[in-house]
Amino acid sequence: MGIKGKAFLPPAGAIASAAILIAGLAACAELPRDPNGTTERVRRTHAIVLGEIAGAPPSRHAEQVLDRVAGRLGAHVRRVDGHGEDLLKRLEKGEVDLVYGHFAKASPWSRQVHFGTPLGRRRNVDKQEQVPRFAFRNGENGWIALVEGEIR
Template sequence: MISSLSGGAHRLFSIVLPSFALSLGACSIPRDPSGTMDRVEQSGTLRLGVIEGAEMNEASRRTLARVLDRTGSRPETQRGDSEVVLARLKKGEIDLVYGELAMDSPWSREVAFSAPQGLLAKAPKSEPVPRFAVMNGENGWLMLVSEASK
C-alpha cells in the first residue's frame, strides 16, 4: 500500500511513522499530562495527603513503600479533612491521597481512585474502603500506584 502512495506522502510516512514508533517506544505509556510522576521523581518528594481519621492498613503501607521505592522519593505527609485534601489533589498541590473513600462518592468524578487496598471481596459501591486517589488524567501515575498495589 505504501508503494502506491505519491512521493511526498511516501516521504512523509517514512519520516512520521518511525518517529511516532520511536516516541512510543522511548517513553513509558501512559504518560501524565500534568507530569506528576516526573515531578515526584525529579524532586524526590511525594506530597501525600491523608484524610483525617484514616489509618493505613498493611496493604496500603506496602503499596506506599513500593511507590516511594520506584520513584526514589520520600513522603511529605499532610493530614486534613477529605474536602480540603481532595480539593488540593484536584488542583495538583498534592500528588497522592490516602483515605477511606466510597466508589459512588461525588469525588470519584473529580479525582481518580485506585483499587481498594487489602480487600479480597468486592466492596459495595457505597461503602468507604481504604484506597489511594490521584489527580484526574494522571494515567501513568495511576498505573504506577496500581502496579504497586498488587
C-alpha cells in the first residue's frame, strides 16, 4: 500500500517546482517579440498609427493609455479616420497599429484580429456586449502586451 502514497507525492512536488521555475522566468522575462515588428517600427518611426472609427472618439481612459504607450516608446499618435470594417482590414494588413472602437469579444472579426481587455471600469463583460477596447493585429504579442500592460 506504500505505492499509493508514493504515487501521489511527486506530482505535488512537480507543481511546486514548476511554479518556482515559471515565477523566476516571468520575473526576468522581457516582452515577447512581434513577428511583424510593430513595437520596433513604432520605436523607429516615432509614430503609433491609431485607427479611429468615425463617430466614436477615444475615451479619456483610452487617451491616457495612448499617452503612456507613446511616452514609453518616444512616439506620437497619428490618427486615421475610417469605418469599422475598413479599419480592421487595414489593421489585419499591418497599415494601422491599433484600432479603437466598441467591439464585442464574440465579433465575427475575432479570428482576424485580437480584441484587447475592455477599457471601462467593468472587467467582466458579456462576450456579446460591445464595449470600448483596442483591436490589435493578430500575433503581435509584444505590442499587445505593451499596450495591455498600460491599460491595467
